[in-house]
Amino acid sequence: MATAKPITMDSTPTQTQPAGGGEAEPAPGLPKLRVRDMDFYYGAKQALQSISLDMPANKITALIGPSGCGKSTFLRTLNRMYETVPHARAEGDVRLDGEDVLTMDVTELRRRVGMAFQRPNPFPKSIFDNIAYGLRVNGMHGALSDAVEASLRRAAVWDEVKDSLHKSAYALSGGQQQRLCIARALAVNPEVLLLDEPCSALDPIATAKIEELLFALKSDLTGFFLLGKLLEVNETRTIFKKPARKETEDYITGRFG
Amino acid sequence: MGMRTVWRKAVNILMFSLTGLATLFTIALLFFILGYLLWYGGRSVSWNFFTKLPTPVGETGGGMANAIVGSGKLLLLAALIGVPVGFLGGVYLAEFGGGTFSFLVRYTADLLNGIPSIVMGIFAYTVVVLPMRHFSALAGGLALAVMLVPIVLRSTEQFLRAVPVPLREGALALGASKWRAVATVVVPAGFRGIATGILLSLARVAGETAPLLFTSFSNRFWAPGWDQPIASLPVMIYTYALSPYEDWHRQAWAAGLVLLALVFIITTGSRIILSLGFQSSRSG
Numbered sequence: 001m002a003t004a005k006p007i008t009m010d011s012t013p014t015q016t017q018p019a020g021g022g023e024a025e026p027a028p029g030l031p032k033l034r035v036r037d038m039d040f041y042y043g044a045k046q047a048l049q050s051i052s053l054d055m056p057a058n059k060i061t062a063l064i065g066p067s068g069c070g071k072s073t074f075l076r077t078l079n080r081m082y083e084t085v086p087h088a089r090a091e092g093d094v095r096l097d098g099e100d101v102l103t104m105d106v107t108e109l110r111r112r113v114g115m116a117f118q119r120p121n122p123f124p125k126s127i128f129d130n131i132a133y134g135l136r137v138n139g140m141h142g143a144l145s146d147a148v149e150a151s152l153r154r155a156a157v158w159d160e161v162k163d164s165l166h167k168s169a170y171a172l173s174g175g176q177q178q179r180l181c182i183a184r185a186l187a188v189n190p191e192v193l194l195l196d197e198p199c200s201a202l203d204p205i206a207t208a209k210i211e212e213l214l215f216a217l218k219s220d221l222t223g224f225f226l227l228g229k230l231l232e233v234n235e236t237r238t239i240f241k242k243p244a245r246k247e248t249e250d251y252i253t254g255r256f257g
Numbered sequence: 258m259g260m261r262t263v264w265r266k267a268v269n270i271l272m273f274s275l276t277g278l279a280t281l282f283t284i285a286l287l288f289f290i291l292g293y294l295l296w297y298g299g300r301s302v303s304w305n306f307f308t309k310l311p312t313p314v315g316e317t318g319g320g321m322a323n324a325i326v327g328s329g330k331l332l333l334l335a336a337l338i339g340v341p342v343g344f345l346g347g348v349y350l351a352e353f354g355g356g357t358f359s360f361l362v363r364y365t366a367d368l369l370n371g372i373p374s375i376v377m378g379i380f381a382y383t384v385v386v387l388p389m390r391h392f393s394a395l396a397g398g399l400a401l402a403v404m405l406v407p408i409v410l411r412s413t414e415q416f417l418r419a420v421p422v423p424l425r426e427g428a429l430a431l432g433a434s435k436w437r438a439v440a441t442v443v444v445p446a447g448f449r450g451i452a453t454g455i456l457l458s459l460a461r462v463a464g465e466t467a468p469l470l471f472t473s474f475s476n477r478f479w480a481p482g483w484d485q486p487i488a489s490l491p492v493m494i495y496t497y498a499l500s501p502y503e504d505w506h507r508q509a510w511a512a513g514l515v516l517l518a519l520v521f522i523i524t525t526g527s528r529i530i531l532s533l534g535f536q537s538s539r540s541g
Contacts, residue, residue: 081429081430107432110429110432111432115426117426118423121421121423121424121427122427123442124424124445125445133433133441137441138431138432181427185431188431
């Protein structure tokens with residue numbers, strides 16, 4: 001729950017440009033996710049005020065901001081994960097390819113909008129069953145091994161786990177667990193992948209692997225990425241080198257937040 | 258050394274001694290009871306005790322085979338009725354509950370847990386024994402089941418609550434419905450704890466005498482089926498210990514030892530289940 005005073009976030013999101021920047025403009029047409037004037041409440045307490053934001057397809061949108069400003073809350077409206085919190089509600093217009101996110105069938109929404117969490121949260125099951133879980137939940141049965149392998153490959157963790165698919169996922173390291181969780185989310189072929197500070201519990205090497213993986217996935221899906229701590233990776237260099245807005249520059253250089 | 262330091266050290270020694278003495282007293286009491294039971298029970302327990310029926314009054318020898326089987330049947334019946342109700346209720350409270358209704362259920366369960374067991378006996382007597390007009394295994398099993406429900410319910414709820422929230426969210430984020438996430442991720446994750454709670458609750462009611470006295474009553478013979486009065490170890494101990502016969506006293510000790518062994522096995526078994534791997538997610 002956001003503890004800080006709610007701030008309007010439309011100043012902070014920064015679309016990452018390919019390194020070198022400049023050539024690729026956002027694809028024409030509708031953005032993948034479009035948020036207009038969204039307010040969010042925890043009971044009587046308003047946590048977000050009139051957020052408006054576009055997330056273009058096949059790009060990674062990163063959101064930065066001080067802790068407690070509502071980044072996670074915002075992210076959780078995009079797959080309605082906030083509904084697990086009693087009395088939490090979102091108002092406004094949130095659209096996925098033009099469809100109303102706040103009223104569509106929630107299981108359908110969550111299949112299309114996958115999520116990886118701050119800390120790796122593999123199920124207490126085998127590596128195989130972790131990946132197969134989403135497939136089974138969405139009605140796929142029978143030979144799942146090809147789909148499982150494909151997901152693990154996409155999440156760049158296949159080589160490390162291929163010999164222990166039927167061992168407990170808890171035996172993996174934190175970084176491997178997080179890539180497993182990303183593979184788990186990828187298995188159901190989401191159109192959008194939400195990442196809530198997926199590296200905050202990981203060491204720099206594991207972090208680098210995950211970021212590399214995320215940028216490799218960019219061509220297949222739309223990513224939405226929360227950054228708690230500032231990380232300088234090639235692709236996000238733009239915002240650190242030449243922020244588009246004064247407020248962003250102030251935050252990055254520590255004058256605000 | 259300054260006065261303050263001396264004072265602090267004195268308080269430290271005093272508190273250490275007090276807690277140590279209390280611990281020592283508890284353990285000494287426990288070992289005294291255990292030793293007594295082992296000494297008297299161990300001398301009286303024999304192969305016949307497990308295989309023979311009680312002998313007629315005045316004849317020495319015999320055993321309590323019927324009471325051992327009877328206790329097993331009563332526990333089975335109690336588990337069949339009480340565990341599903343307690344378990345499903347616990348799942349409801351932990352996963353779907355909230356608000357006034359859950360508060361009331363929780364409060365009632367705690368109240369039920371504190372009710373003297375003899376009251377459970379009166380309850381089963383009223384709803385089963387009186388309409389049937391005779392004592393039965395069914396009535397005893399029901400009395401024990403009513404005792405099981407609040408214990409199983411609260412322990413299930415607590416072990417489910419201990420399952421990390423991100424695990425639920427991980428399942429929901431993949432498009433699982435609430436009940437599916439609970440059934441396939443949350444309950445399996447808390448399963449060892451829940452199983453332990455169930456076993457411990459069985460161990461607790463295994464030694465109950467009061468609710469059985471006027472529900473299952475007792476029986477000096479085999480009691481086939483479920484609608485006959487049935488013998489059980491606690492009631493046998495009660496009856497035999499009150500009798501004027503030396504031989505019956507010895508058998509009561511033996512029954513006490515067997516009951517203790519039963520509870521010991523259940524408790525140890527549940528500890529083993531719990532330690533086998535209630536792991537939490539490692540990270541880093």
